[in-house]
Amino acid sequence: xxxxxxxxxxxxxxxxxxxxxxxxxxxxxxxxxxxxxxxxxxxxxxxxxxxxxxxxxxxxxxxxxxxxxxxxxxxxxxxxxxxxxxxxxxxxxxxxxxxxxxxxxxxxxxxxxxxxxxxxxxxxxxxxxxxxxxxxxxxxxxxxxxxxxxxxxxxxxxxxxxxxxxxxxxxxxxxxxxxxxxxxxxxxxxxxxxxxxxxxxxxxxxxxxxxxxxxxxxxxxxxxxxxxxxxxxxxxxxxxxxxxxxxxxxxxxxxxxxxxxxxxxxxxxxxxxxxxxxxx
Amino acid sequence: xxxxxxxxxxxxxxxxxxxxxxxxxxxxxxxxxxxxxxxxxxxxxxxxxxxxxxxxxxxxxxxxxxxxxxxxxxxxxxxxxxxxxxxxxxxxxxxxxxxxxxxxxxxxxxxxxxxxxxxxxxxxxxxxxxxxxxxxxxxxxxxxxxxxxxxxxxxxxxxxxxxxxxxxxxxxxxxxxxxxxxxxxxxxxxxxxxxxxxxxxxxxxxxxxxxxxxxxxxxxxxxxxxxxxxxxxxx
Numbered sequence: 001x002x003x004x005x006x007x008x009x010x011x012x013x014x015x016x017x018x019x020x021x022x023x024x025x026x027x028x029x030x031x032x033x034x035x036x037x038x039x040x041x042x043x044x045x046x047x048x049x050x051x052x053x054x055x056x057x058x059x060x061x062x063x064x065x066x067x068x069x070x071x072x073x074x075x076x077x078x079x080x081x082x083x084x085x086x087x088x089x090x091x092x093x094x095x096x097x098x099x100x101x102x103x104x105x106x107x108x109x110x111x112x113x114x115x116x117x118x119x120x121x122x123x124x125x126x127x128x129x130x131x132x133x134x135x136x137x138x139x140x141x142x143x144x145x146x147x148x149x150x151x152x153x154x155x156x157x158x159x160x161x162x163x164x165x166x167x168x169x170x171x172x173x174x175x176x177x178x179x180x181x182x183x184x185x186x187x188x189x190x191x192x193x194x195x196x197x198x199x200x201x202x203x204x205x206x207x208x209x210x211x212x213x214x215x216x217x218x219x220x221x222x223x224x225x226x227x228x229x230x231x232x233x234x235x236x237x238x239x240x241x242x243x244x245x246x247x248x249x250x251x252x253x254x255x256x257x258x259x260x261x262x263x264x265x266x267x268x269x270x271x272x273x274x275x276x277x278x279x280x
Numbered sequence: 281x282x283x284x285x286x287x288x289x290x291x292x293x294x295x296x297x298x299x300x301x302x303x304x305x306x307x308x309x310x311x312x313x314x315x316x317x318x319x320x321x322x323x324x325x326x327x328x329x330x331x332x333x334x335x336x337x338x339x340x341x342x343x344x345x346x347x348x349x350x351x352x353x354x355x356x357x358x359x360x361x362x363x364x365x366x367x368x369x370x371x372x373x374x375x376x377x378x379x380x381x382x383x384x385x386x387x388x389x390x391x392x393x394x395x396x397x398x399x400x401x402x403x404x405x406x407x408x409x410x411x412x413x414x415x416x417x418x419x420x421x422x423x424x425x426x427x428x429x430x431x432x433x434x435x436x437x438x439x440x441x442x443x444x445x446x447x448x449x450x451x452x453x454x455x456x457x458x459x460x461x462x463x464x465x466x467x468x469x470x471x472x473x474x475x476x477x478x479x480x481x482x483x484x485x486x487x488x489x490x491x492x493x494x495x496x497x498x499x500x501x502x503x504x505x506x507x508x509x510x511x512x513x514x515x
Binding site for chain 1: 340341344345394395396397398399400403404405406407408411
Protein backbone atom coordinates (compact mmCIF):
# COMPACT_ATOMS: atom_id res chain seq x y z
CA UNK A 1 0.00 0.00 0.00
CA UNK A 2 2.79 2.40 0.92
CA UNK A 3 4.60 1.48 -2.27
CA UNK A 4 1.45 2.20 -4.27
CA UNK A 5 1.09 5.56 -2.59
CA UNK A 6 4.69 6.34 -3.39
CA UNK A 7 4.23 5.42 -7.06
CA UNK A 8 1.05 7.39 -7.33
CA UNK A 9 2.58 10.39 -5.63
CA UNK A 10 5.66 10.49 -7.88
CA UNK A 11 5.87 13.76 -9.79
CA UNK A 12 6.30 13.33 -13.54
CA UNK A 13 6.21 16.92 -14.76
CA UNK A 14 6.24 20.01 -12.52
CA UNK A 15 3.57 19.34 -9.88
CA UNK A 16 1.71 16.76 -11.97
CA UNK A 17 1.83 13.33 -10.35
CA UNK A 18 1.09 9.84 -11.65
CA UNK A 19 -2.22 9.98 -9.82
CA UNK A 20 -3.11 13.20 -11.66
CA UNK A 21 -2.36 11.56 -15.03
CA UNK A 22 -4.47 8.56 -14.13
CA UNK A 23 -7.32 10.85 -13.08
CA UNK A 24 -7.10 12.79 -16.36
CA UNK A 25 -7.16 9.55 -18.39
CA UNK A 26 -10.14 8.31 -16.40
CA UNK A 27 -11.98 11.59 -16.96
CA UNK A 28 -11.53 11.34 -20.71
CA UNK A 29 -12.43 7.64 -20.77
CA UNK A 30 -15.54 8.44 -18.76
CA UNK A 31 -16.37 11.33 -21.12
CA UNK A 32 -15.92 9.04 -24.11
CA UNK A 33 -18.20 6.35 -22.63
CA UNK A 34 -20.74 8.99 -21.68
CA UNK A 35 -20.84 10.44 -25.19
CA UNK A 36 -21.31 6.98 -26.71
CA UNK A 37 -24.12 6.13 -24.28
CA UNK A 38 -25.84 9.45 -24.87
CA UNK A 39 -25.49 9.04 -28.66
CA UNK A 40 -26.95 5.53 -28.47
CA UNK A 41 -29.96 6.51 -26.37
CA UNK A 42 -30.55 9.81 -28.14
CA UNK A 43 -30.59 8.09 -31.54
CA UNK A 44 -33.04 5.51 -30.21
CA UNK A 45 -35.43 7.99 -28.66
CA UNK A 46 -35.08 11.00 -30.94
CA UNK A 47 -34.73 9.34 -34.35
CA UNK A 48 -38.46 9.43 -34.98
CA UNK A 49 -38.75 13.03 -33.77
CA UNK A 50 -35.80 14.73 -35.44
CA UNK A 51 -34.52 14.38 -38.96
CA UNK A 52 -31.00 13.11 -39.68
CA UNK A 53 -29.49 16.57 -39.93
CA UNK A 54 -31.05 17.91 -36.71
CA UNK A 55 -30.11 14.78 -34.79
CA UNK A 56 -26.52 14.91 -36.07
CA UNK A 57 -26.14 18.54 -35.05
CA UNK A 58 -27.71 17.93 -31.63
CA UNK A 59 -25.38 15.00 -30.92
CA UNK A 60 -22.32 17.01 -32.04
CA UNK A 61 -23.20 19.86 -29.66
CA UNK A 62 -23.72 17.41 -26.77
CA UNK A 63 -20.51 15.47 -27.49
CA UNK A 64 -18.32 18.56 -27.89
CA UNK A 65 -19.79 20.03 -24.70
CA UNK A 66 -18.96 16.88 -22.71
CA UNK A 67 -15.36 16.91 -23.91
CA UNK A 68 -14.95 20.62 -23.18
CA UNK A 69 -16.25 20.07 -19.63
CA UNK A 70 -13.90 17.08 -19.25
CA UNK A 71 -10.96 19.18 -20.46
CA UNK A 72 -11.68 22.04 -18.06
CA UNK A 73 -12.23 19.58 -15.18
CA UNK A 74 -8.94 17.85 -15.87
CA UNK A 75 -7.11 21.18 -15.97
CA UNK A 76 -8.55 22.01 -12.57
CA UNK A 77 -7.47 18.63 -11.19
CA UNK A 78 -3.82 19.15 -12.11
CA UNK A 79 -3.94 22.63 -10.63
CA UNK A 80 -3.17 24.47 -13.84
CA UNK A 81 -3.84 28.18 -13.71
CA UNK A 82 -6.23 28.94 -16.56
CA UNK A 83 -5.49 32.66 -16.66
CA UNK A 84 -1.75 32.02 -17.03
CA UNK A 85 -2.55 29.44 -19.62
CA UNK A 86 -4.53 31.98 -21.64
CA UNK A 87 -1.54 34.29 -22.00
CA UNK A 88 0.68 31.43 -23.12
CA UNK A 89 -2.17 30.16 -25.26
CA UNK A 90 -2.48 33.51 -27.04
CA UNK A 91 1.17 33.46 -28.08
CA UNK A 92 0.99 29.79 -29.02
CA UNK A 93 -2.16 30.50 -30.97
CA UNK A 94 -0.41 33.00 -33.21
CA UNK A 95 2.41 30.55 -33.89
CA UNK A 96 0.05 27.65 -34.53
CA UNK A 97 -2.17 29.85 -36.69
CA UNK A 98 0.66 30.67 -39.08
CA UNK A 99 1.81 27.07 -39.14
CA UNK A 100 -1.62 25.56 -39.82
CA UNK A 101 -3.44 28.13 -41.90
CA UNK A 102 -5.32 25.68 -44.06
CA UNK A 103 -6.52 23.60 -41.11
CA UNK A 104 -7.64 26.73 -39.28
CA UNK A 105 -9.25 27.94 -42.50
CA UNK A 106 -11.19 24.68 -42.76
CA UNK A 107 -12.18 24.94 -39.11
CA UNK A 108 -13.44 28.53 -39.44
CA UNK A 109 -15.25 27.61 -42.69
CA UNK A 110 -16.82 24.63 -40.91
CA UNK A 111 -18.14 26.85 -38.13
CA UNK A 112 -19.62 29.29 -40.65
CA UNK A 113 -21.14 26.41 -42.62
CA UNK A 114 -22.85 25.17 -39.47
CA UNK A 115 -24.17 28.65 -38.77
CA UNK A 116 -25.27 29.53 -42.31
CA UNK A 117 -26.43 25.98 -43.18
CA UNK A 118 -26.57 26.15 -46.98
CA UNK A 119 -26.49 22.33 -46.95
CA UNK A 120 -27.81 19.78 -44.48
CA UNK A 121 -27.15 16.09 -43.91
CA UNK A 122 -29.22 13.99 -46.28
CA UNK A 123 -29.59 16.66 -48.99
CA UNK A 124 -28.60 16.21 -52.64
CA UNK A 125 -26.05 18.83 -53.60
CA UNK A 126 -23.47 19.86 -56.17
CA UNK A 127 -20.36 21.36 -54.60
CA UNK A 128 -17.86 22.57 -57.20
CA UNK A 129 -18.75 19.72 -59.54
CA UNK A 130 -19.01 17.02 -56.87
CA UNK A 131 -22.58 15.73 -56.94
CA UNK A 132 -24.12 13.50 -54.29
CA UNK A 133 -25.77 13.29 -50.91
CA UNK A 134 -24.35 15.00 -47.82
CA UNK A 135 -23.34 12.27 -45.38
CA UNK A 136 -21.75 14.38 -42.65
CA UNK A 137 -20.63 17.94 -41.96
CA UNK A 138 -17.85 18.08 -39.40
CA UNK A 139 -15.66 20.98 -38.28
CA UNK A 140 -12.89 20.33 -40.81
CA UNK A 141 -14.55 18.61 -43.76
CA UNK A 142 -17.79 17.59 -45.42
CA UNK A 143 -18.46 14.03 -46.54
CA UNK A 144 -20.44 13.47 -49.75
CA UNK A 145 -21.65 10.11 -51.03
CA UNK A 146 -21.88 10.31 -54.81
CA UNK A 147 -24.46 8.50 -56.93
CA UNK A 148 -22.11 5.53 -57.38
CA UNK A 149 -21.86 5.12 -53.61
CA UNK A 150 -18.30 6.48 -53.39
CA UNK A 151 -17.40 8.57 -50.35
CA UNK A 152 -15.79 11.94 -51.10
CA UNK A 153 -14.22 14.18 -48.48
CA UNK A 154 -14.22 17.90 -49.25
CA UNK A 155 -12.33 20.34 -47.01
CA UNK A 156 -14.75 22.88 -45.58
CA UNK A 157 -12.80 25.84 -46.94
CA UNK A 158 -13.46 24.56 -50.44
CA UNK A 159 -17.13 23.95 -49.63
CA UNK A 160 -17.55 27.43 -48.17
CA UNK A 161 -15.88 29.23 -51.09
CA UNK A 162 -17.48 27.15 -53.89
CA UNK A 163 -20.79 27.57 -55.64
CA UNK A 164 -23.17 25.19 -53.94
CA UNK A 165 -26.22 23.90 -55.78
CA UNK A 166 -28.74 22.42 -53.41
CA UNK A 167 -31.22 20.29 -55.33
CA UNK A 168 -33.69 19.80 -52.49
CA UNK A 169 -33.77 22.94 -50.36
CA UNK A 170 -36.92 24.28 -52.00
CA UNK A 171 -40.39 22.77 -51.71
CA UNK A 172 -40.89 22.23 -55.46
CA UNK A 173 -38.87 22.23 -58.66
CA UNK A 174 -39.45 22.23 -62.37
CA UNK A 175 -38.28 19.90 -65.10
CA UNK A 176 -39.01 19.87 -68.80
CA UNK A 177 -39.23 17.69 -71.90
CA UNK A 178 -39.03 18.44 -75.59
CA UNK A 179 -41.44 16.34 -77.61
CA UNK A 180 -41.04 16.44 -81.40
CA UNK A 181 -44.06 15.43 -83.50
CA UNK A 182 -44.39 15.13 -87.26
CA UNK A 183 -45.39 18.18 -89.27
CA UNK A 184 -48.54 16.43 -90.51
CA UNK A 185 -49.79 15.80 -86.96
CA UNK A 186 -52.06 18.21 -85.13
CA UNK A 187 -50.04 20.07 -82.47
CA UNK A 188 -53.22 21.33 -80.75
CA UNK A 189 -54.40 17.77 -80.29
CA UNK A 190 -50.98 16.69 -79.06
CA UNK A 191 -50.98 19.51 -76.50
CA UNK A 192 -54.48 18.55 -75.38
CA UNK A 193 -53.45 14.91 -74.92
CA UNK A 194 -50.36 15.87 -72.93
CA UNK A 195 -52.43 18.21 -70.75
CA UNK A 196 -54.90 15.41 -70.00
CA UNK A 197 -52.03 13.13 -68.93
CA UNK A 198 -50.63 15.81 -66.63
CA UNK A 199 -54.05 16.61 -65.15
CA UNK A 200 -54.48 12.99 -64.10
CA UNK A 201 -51.08 12.79 -62.45
CA UNK A 202 -51.46 13.59 -58.74
CA UNK A 203 -48.01 15.05 -58.16
CA UNK A 204 -47.97 17.34 -61.21
CA UNK A 205 -48.70 20.53 -59.33
CA UNK A 206 -51.81 22.58 -60.15
CA UNK A 207 -49.87 25.68 -59.26
CA UNK A 208 -47.42 26.56 -60.73
CA UNK A 209 -49.34 25.23 -63.69
CA UNK A 210 -47.61 23.07 -66.31
CA UNK A 211 -46.63 24.84 -69.54
CA UNK A 212 -47.15 23.05 -72.84
CA UNK A 213 -46.49 24.95 -76.06
CA UNK A 214 -44.87 24.70 -79.47
CA UNK A 215 -41.40 25.97 -78.96
CA UNK A 216 -39.87 25.63 -82.41
CA UNK A 217 -40.46 24.43 -85.97
CA UNK A 218 -37.41 22.26 -86.42
CA UNK A 219 -35.84 20.63 -89.44
CA UNK A 220 -37.50 17.31 -88.64
CA UNK A 221 -40.29 18.00 -86.22
CA UNK A 222 -42.68 20.41 -84.60
CA UNK A 223 -41.13 20.70 -81.16
CA UNK A 224 -43.41 20.93 -78.15
CA UNK A 225 -41.91 21.94 -74.82
CA UNK A 226 -43.52 20.57 -71.65
CA UNK A 227 -42.54 22.23 -68.37
CA UNK A 228 -43.77 20.55 -65.18
CA UNK A 229 -43.52 21.48 -61.51
CA UNK A 230 -43.44 18.70 -58.93
CA UNK A 231 -42.85 18.45 -55.16
CA UNK A 232 -39.17 18.16 -54.34
CA UNK A 233 -39.61 14.60 -53.04
CA UNK A 234 -41.53 13.41 -56.12
CA UNK A 235 -40.18 15.27 -59.14
CA UNK A 236 -37.65 12.68 -60.17
CA UNK A 237 -40.20 9.87 -60.06
CA UNK A 238 -42.47 12.00 -62.25
CA UNK A 239 -39.64 12.71 -64.66
CA UNK A 240 -38.90 9.00 -65.03
CA UNK A 241 -42.53 8.12 -65.61
CA UNK A 242 -44.09 10.83 -67.74
CA UNK A 243 -42.00 11.04 -70.91
CA UNK A 244 -42.65 7.46 -71.96
CA UNK A 245 -46.31 7.76 -70.96
CA UNK A 246 -46.60 10.86 -73.18
CA UNK A 247 -44.96 9.05 -76.07
CA UNK A 248 -47.21 5.98 -75.79
CA UNK A 249 -50.38 8.01 -75.40
CA UNK A 250 -49.60 10.22 -78.39
CA UNK A 251 -48.96 7.17 -80.55
CA UNK A 252 -52.18 5.51 -79.38
CA UNK A 253 -53.95 8.62 -80.70
CA UNK A 254 -52.21 8.53 -84.06
CA UNK A 255 -49.62 11.21 -83.32
CA UNK A 256 -46.11 10.01 -83.96
CA UNK A 257 -42.82 11.19 -82.61
CA UNK A 258 -40.81 12.53 -85.54
CA UNK A 259 -37.41 11.22 -86.48
CA UNK A 260 -34.80 12.80 -88.75
CA UNK A 261 -35.82 12.71 -92.40
CA UNK A 262 -35.07 14.37 -95.72
CA UNK A 263 -37.29 15.25 -98.68
CA UNK A 264 -35.50 14.32 -101.89
CA UNK A 265 -36.49 15.91 -105.19
CA UNK A 266 -35.45 13.97 -108.31
CA UNK A 267 -35.20 15.98 -111.47
CA UNK A 268 -34.90 14.25 -114.92
CA UNK A 269 -35.44 15.55 -118.47
CA UNK A 270 -39.17 14.82 -118.71
CA UNK A 271 -40.52 14.62 -115.16
CA UNK A 272 -39.82 15.89 -111.71
CA UNK A 273 -40.54 13.40 -108.96
CA UNK A 274 -40.63 14.00 -105.28
CA UNK A 275 -39.57 11.13 -103.03
CA UNK A 276 -39.35 11.19 -99.26
CA UNK A 277 -36.34 9.13 -98.15
CA UNK A 278 -36.80 7.28 -94.90
CA UNK A 279 -34.04 5.53 -93.00
CA UNK A 280 -34.32 1.75 -93.03
CA UNK B 281 -69.82 1.28 -44.41
CA UNK B 282 -68.52 3.49 -41.58
CA UNK B 283 -68.22 1.97 -38.14
CA UNK B 284 -67.10 -1.33 -36.61
CA UNK B 285 -67.53 -4.65 -38.39
CA UNK B 286 -67.05 -8.16 -37.07
CA UNK B 287 -64.64 -10.38 -39.01
CA UNK B 288 -65.30 -12.32 -41.24
CA UNK B 289 -67.15 -9.84 -43.39
CA UNK B 290 -67.57 -8.57 -46.94
CA UNK B 291 -68.32 -4.89 -47.50
CA UNK B 292 -69.21 -3.56 -50.94
CA UNK B 293 -69.75 -0.11 -52.33
CA UNK B 294 -70.04 0.65 -56.02
CA UNK B 295 -67.09 -1.07 -57.70
CA UNK B 296 -65.08 -1.50 -54.50
CA UNK B 297 -65.23 -4.55 -52.22
CA UNK B 298 -63.49 -5.28 -48.92
CA UNK B 299 -63.12 -8.90 -47.80
CA UNK B 300 -61.95 -10.01 -44.38
CA UNK B 301 -61.39 -13.68 -43.53
CA UNK B 302 -60.27 -15.12 -40.22
CA UNK B 303 -58.58 -18.43 -39.47
CA UNK B 304 -57.50 -18.72 -35.83
CA UNK B 305 -55.41 -15.64 -35.14
CA UNK B 306 -54.72 -15.06 -38.82
CA UNK B 307 -56.81 -12.38 -40.49
CA UNK B 308 -56.61 -11.80 -44.25
CA UNK B 309 -57.73 -8.43 -45.63
CA UNK B 310 -58.33 -7.94 -49.34
CA UNK B 311 -59.54 -4.91 -51.26
CA UNK B 312 -60.95 -5.32 -54.77
CA UNK B 313 -61.72 -2.70 -57.39
CA UNK B 314 -63.77 -3.81 -60.40
CA UNK B 315 -63.13 -7.43 -59.34
CA UNK B 316 -59.37 -6.93 -59.45
CA UNK B 317 -57.45 -7.45 -56.23
CA UNK B 318 -55.65 -4.26 -55.36
CA UNK B 319 -54.46 -4.89 -51.81
CA UNK B 320 -53.95 -8.01 -49.69
CA UNK B 321 -52.66 -7.94 -46.13
CA UNK B 322 -52.14 -10.62 -43.49
CA UNK B 323 -52.63 -9.67 -39.85
CA UNK B 324 -52.01 -11.73 -36.73
CA UNK B 325 -54.35 -10.59 -33.99
CA UNK B 326 -56.70 -11.68 -31.28
CA UNK B 327 -59.58 -9.34 -31.88
CA UNK B 328 -61.85 -9.90 -34.82
CA UNK B 329 -63.11 -6.39 -35.44
CA UNK B 330 -62.33 -3.72 -37.98
CA UNK B 331 -63.23 -0.07 -38.04
CA UNK B 332 -63.94 1.85 -41.24
CA UNK B 333 -63.69 5.57 -40.82
CA UNK B 334 -62.80 8.68 -42.81
CA UNK B 335 -59.23 9.91 -42.39
CA UNK B 336 -57.43 13.15 -43.20
CA UNK B 337 -57.50 13.62 -47.00
CA UNK B 338 -53.70 13.80 -47.19
CA UNK B 339 -52.55 10.20 -47.29
CA UNK B 340 -52.97 9.30 -50.96
CA UNK B 341 -51.28 8.43 -53.21
CA UNK B 342 -48.63 8.88 -50.50
CA UNK B 343 -48.23 11.21 -47.55
CA UNK B 344 -46.10 14.13 -48.72
CA UNK B 345 -47.92 17.10 -47.32
CA UNK B 346 -49.41 18.35 -44.08
CA UNK B 347 -51.61 21.02 -45.64
CA UNK B 348 -54.89 20.91 -47.50
CA UNK B 349 -56.05 23.67 -49.85
CA UNK B 350 -59.67 24.12 -50.89
CA UNK B 351 -60.11 26.48 -53.81
CA UNK B 352 -63.57 28.02 -54.14
CA UNK B 353 -65.31 27.56 -57.50
CA UNK B 354 -65.82 31.32 -57.45
CA UNK B 355 -64.39 34.03 -55.19
CA UNK B 356 -66.55 35.45 -52.41
CA UNK B 357 -66.48 39.15 -51.54
CA UNK B 358 -66.86 39.91 -47.82
CA UNK B 359 -68.19 43.11 -46.33
CA UNK B 360 -66.02 44.73 -43.61
CA UNK B 361 -66.41 43.15 -40.16
CA UNK B 362 -68.86 40.51 -41.34
CA UNK B 363 -69.12 36.87 -40.20
CA UNK B 364 -70.89 34.22 -42.19
CA UNK B 365 -70.90 30.44 -42.58
CA UNK B 366 -70.42 28.79 -45.93
CA UNK B 367 -70.21 25.12 -46.80
CA UNK B 368 -67.51 23.54 -48.93
CA UNK B 369 -66.83 19.98 -49.95
CA UNK B 370 -63.69 17.90 -49.47
CA UNK B 371 -62.66 14.50 -50.89
CA UNK B 372 -62.99 11.56 -48.53
CA UNK B 373 -60.18 9.13 -47.88
CA UNK B 374 -61.35 6.01 -46.10
CA UNK B 375 -59.22 4.28 -43.49
CA UNK B 376 -59.53 0.62 -42.52
CA UNK B 377 -58.34 -0.15 -38.98
CA UNK B 378 -57.85 -3.39 -37.12
CA UNK B 379 -59.13 -2.89 -33.60
CA UNK B 380 -58.08 -4.14 -30.20
CA UNK B 381 -58.76 -2.90 -26.64
CA UNK B 382 -55.91 -0.41 -26.47
CA UNK B 383 -55.05 0.64 -29.94
CA UNK B 384 -56.49 0.67 -33.45
CA UNK B 385 -53.97 0.12 -36.22
CA UNK B 386 -54.49 1.38 -39.78
CA UNK B 387 -54.05 -1.29 -42.45
CA UNK B 388 -55.37 0.41 -45.58
CA UNK B 389 -56.43 3.77 -46.97
CA UNK B 390 -58.36 4.21 -50.19
CA UNK B 391 -60.52 6.78 -51.92
CA UNK B 392 -63.09 7.06 -54.67
CA UNK B 393 -61.62 10.44 -55.71
CA UNK B 394 -58.60 11.43 -57.78
CA UNK B 395 -55.80 13.24 -56.00
CA UNK B 396 -53.99 16.43 -56.98
CA UNK B 397 -51.41 18.58 -55.26
CA UNK B 398 -50.45 22.21 -55.56
CA UNK B 399 -47.97 24.72 -54.19
CA UNK B 400 -49.23 27.52 -51.97
CA UNK B 401 -46.72 30.32 -52.11
CA UNK B 402 -43.34 30.36 -53.84
CA UNK B 403 -41.03 27.33 -54.25
CA UNK B 404 -38.74 28.55 -51.47
CA UNK B 405 -41.10 29.42 -48.66
CA UNK B 406 -44.40 27.95 -49.81
CA UNK B 407 -46.07 24.71 -48.78
CA UNK B 408 -47.08 21.76 -50.92
CA UNK B 409 -50.80 21.18 -50.33
CA UNK B 410 -53.37 18.57 -51.27
CA UNK B 411 -55.63 20.43 -53.70
CA UNK B 412 -59.40 20.36 -54.05
CA UNK B 413 -61.76 22.65 -55.93
CA UNK B 414 -65.14 23.03 -54.29
CA UNK B 415 -68.49 24.61 -54.97
CA UNK B 416 -69.54 27.09 -52.32
CA UNK B 417 -72.88 26.39 -50.66
CA UNK B 418 -74.86 28.60 -48.31
CA UNK B 419 -76.85 25.74 -46.83
CA UNK B 420 -75.50 22.38 -45.77
CA UNK B 421 -75.50 20.19 -48.88
CA UNK B 422 -76.40 16.51 -48.96
CA UNK B 423 -73.45 14.53 -50.23
CA UNK B 424 -72.48 10.90 -50.67
CA UNK B 425 -70.57 10.34 -47.39
CA UNK B 426 -68.15 7.81 -48.86
CA UNK B 427 -67.12 10.27 -51.57
CA UNK B 428 -67.36 13.79 -50.19
CA UNK B 429 -67.32 15.48 -46.83
CA UNK B 430 -68.53 18.90 -45.75
CA UNK B 431 -66.37 21.74 -44.46
CA UNK B 432 -68.48 24.19 -42.51
CA UNK B 433 -66.33 27.30 -42.80
CA UNK B 434 -67.00 30.44 -40.80
CA UNK B 435 -65.70 33.38 -42.82
CA UNK B 436 -64.81 36.39 -40.73
CA UNK B 437 -63.57 39.65 -42.17
CA UNK B 438 -61.70 41.48 -39.41
CA UNK B 439 -60.62 44.33 -41.67
CA UNK B 440 -62.31 47.62 -42.48
CA UNK B 441 -62.23 46.88 -46.19
CA UNK B 442 -64.09 44.69 -48.60
CA UNK B 443 -62.00 41.58 -49.28
CA UNK B 444 -62.15 38.78 -51.84
CA UNK B 445 -61.64 35.24 -50.60
CA UNK B 446 -61.04 32.44 -53.08
CA UNK B 447 -59.35 29.64 -51.10
CA UNK B 448 -58.48 28.38 -47.67
CA UNK B 449 -55.58 26.25 -46.43
CA UNK B 450 -56.01 23.89 -43.49
CA UNK B 451 -53.16 22.56 -41.38
CA UNK B 452 -53.35 18.74 -41.25
CA UNK B 453 -52.25 18.65 -37.64
CA UNK B 454 -55.43 20.46 -36.70
CA UNK B 455 -57.93 18.61 -38.87
CA UNK B 456 -60.66 16.96 -36.78
CA UNK B 457 -63.14 14.90 -38.76
CA UNK B 458 -66.56 13.96 -37.41
CA UNK B 459 -68.80 11.42 -39.04
CA UNK B 460 -71.91 9.33 -38.92
CA UNK B 461 -73.59 7.08 -41.45
CA UNK B 462 -74.85 9.96 -43.61
CA UNK B 463 -72.35 12.76 -43.24
CA UNK B 464 -68.64 13.56 -42.77
CA UNK B 465 -67.87 16.98 -41.33
CA UNK B 466 -65.01 19.36 -40.59
CA UNK B 467 -65.77 22.67 -38.86
CA UNK B 468 -63.32 25.53 -39.29
CA UNK B 469 -63.03 29.26 -39.33
CA UNK B 470 -61.10 31.61 -41.57
CA UNK B 471 -60.32 35.03 -40.13
CA UNK B 472 -59.25 37.57 -42.70
CA UNK B 473 -56.65 39.84 -41.15
CA UNK B 474 -55.55 41.71 -44.24
CA UNK B 475 -56.37 41.85 -47.94
CA UNK B 476 -53.96 38.98 -48.55
CA UNK B 477 -53.61 37.37 -45.11
CA UNK B 478 -55.92 35.09 -43.19
CA UNK B 479 -55.72 32.66 -40.30
CA UNK B 480 -57.46 29.29 -40.62
CA UNK B 481 -58.27 27.11 -37.64
CA UNK B 482 -60.13 23.81 -37.49
CA UNK B 483 -62.38 23.34 -34.47
CA UNK B 484 -61.85 20.47 -32.01
CA UNK B 485 -65.56 19.96 -31.54
CA UNK B 486 -68.65 19.93 -33.66
CA UNK B 487 -71.91 21.69 -32.98
CA UNK B 488 -73.81 18.79 -34.48
CA UNK B 489 -75.13 15.86 -32.46
CA UNK B 490 -74.63 12.11 -32.91
CA UNK B 491 -71.33 12.43 -34.66
CA UNK B 492 -68.23 10.36 -33.93
CA UNK B 493 -64.73 11.84 -34.01
CA UNK B 494 -62.43 10.05 -36.41
CA UNK B 495 -58.93 8.92 -35.41
CA UNK B 496 -56.18 11.37 -36.23
CA UNK B 497 -53.47 9.76 -38.31
CA UNK B 498 -51.38 12.85 -38.96
CA UNK B 499 -49.93 13.97 -35.64
CA UNK B 500 -46.87 15.97 -34.70
CA UNK B 501 -43.70 14.08 -33.68
CA UNK B 502 -43.18 16.69 -30.96
CA UNK B 503 -46.23 18.54 -29.67
CA UNK B 504 -45.19 22.12 -30.16
CA UNK B 505 -46.82 24.96 -32.01
CA UNK B 506 -50.30 25.86 -33.06
CA UNK B 507 -52.58 23.84 -35.31
CA UNK B 508 -53.65 27.00 -37.07
CA UNK B 509 -52.39 27.98 -40.48
CA UNK B 510 -51.62 31.56 -41.39
CA UNK B 511 -52.16 32.17 -45.09
CA UNK B 512 -49.49 34.72 -45.94
CA UNK B 513 -49.33 34.17 -49.68
CA UNK B 514 -52.78 35.39 -50.60
CA UNK B 515 -56.37 34.40 -50.02
